[in-house]
Amino acid sequence: MYIVRFLRCLVLLLVGLATVTHARAADEDLERVAITRALTDYIDGSAHARPEQLRRAFHPDARLLLSRPGTAYWPVSVDEYVGWFSGAKAGQPTGRIGNVLSIDVEADTATVKAEILVPSQGARFIDLFLLRKLDAQWKIVAKTATREPSRRSADRVLFVLSSAKFHGASRLPAGVSFGEVVEAWDAFRAAGLTVDFVSPEGNAAPINVTEAGEFRSRFYDADLMYALEHTHAPSQIDPARYRAVYFVGGSNAIYGVPENSRLQDIARHVYERNGGVVSAVCHGTAGLVNLKLSDGSYLIGGKRVSGYPEEFERQDAAYFKEFPFLIRKTVESRGGTFLTSARDQGYVVVDGRLVTGQNYLSAKQVAQAVVAILRKPADQQPKQAAEKG
Secondary structure, eight states, rough: OOOHHHHHHHHHHHHHHHHHHHHHHHHHHHHHHHHHHHHHHHHHHHHOHHHHHHTTTTEEEEEEEEEEEEEEEEEEHHHHHHHHTTTGGGGGGOOEEEEEEEEEEEEEEEEEEEEEEEEGEEEEEEEEEEEEEEEEEEEEEEEEEEEEEOOOOOOOOEEEEOOOOOOOSSBOOOOOHHHHHHHHHHHHHHHHHHEEEETTTTOOOOOOOOOOOGGGGGGGHHHHHHHHHTBBOOGGGOOGGGGGGEOOOTTTEEEEEEEEHHHHHHHHHIIISOOOOEEGGGGGGGGTOOOTTSSSBBTTTTEEEEEOOOGSOTTSSTGGGSSSOOOOHHHTTTEEEOOOOOTSSEEEEEEEEEEESSSSSHHHHHHHHHHHHHOOOOGGOOOSSSEEO
């Protein structure tokens, strides 16, 4: 009887802890939204020389500790800082491109790390902010920054991840391929692009840690892991900002993404209206099978496509029985020509502005192929299919 009572109490305790944890996470999400709003005033206000919007981000007595050649410690007032974006410059684009990299909240205090790219100067500023919640509003109370050389441009690529944690309706765990994220992240950023993440549900993406292998050390990459823990929801994405879309694979990529109409809208906008590139790797090709163009035709129709085919799967395994469709079979039913190479080697197919890779070994090659297309003038972009083994 004692053991039964103990177990009941333990269950109630765990349920209570889970409820408290969930409630705290929800509260923190609300605070992050409010903090992001303040940072948006700073980023947009300085990017478009809007002095009043920029001022709104700061507490009037905020301390800005900056530096300049010959002066390592340079205190600047809010009035002086806002003045740099006023007068004849007001309302004009400044060439600054801002991104929030991380937010850490503790009660009424928050720290934020952001980057400000200035491609015209070949510079990247890392801004560190201290914010306080005062009179129910988050305000920047202190800011410092450092500058480093940078080849980063205004171009952005959107990584599409699945939110699914399990295979179908089962309790078999599934997740995003970490290697396919890391390899492409490194390649795109090395080429000067900014990477953003989107998933059907937003927030933390389920990473398949059991297959991280050689990339395990990247779990300590703070900027990358924060981005993966705080992916955007499709409703938060402005597709006009992106030059390319990259559908990431993993054991969960076939769930939630292929049928998400908002993600399809984003990819179609990037491809048709932005003249951008749509790409996918491994199981990420599942995200392309339902993607239609404005004329109602399938994007993959009449194109050469690669990905992870069903003949490479363990078809007698329980997870395979959860698949809602088969990638090769579905691509071919949509009018695509599905191509593969040896199972254990990287393989990439480029067909116009569609780039697909066979497996995780292809992730870096896919990213590099996308970059190669983006660097060509529109009239020189590939019209014929090409293969890379």
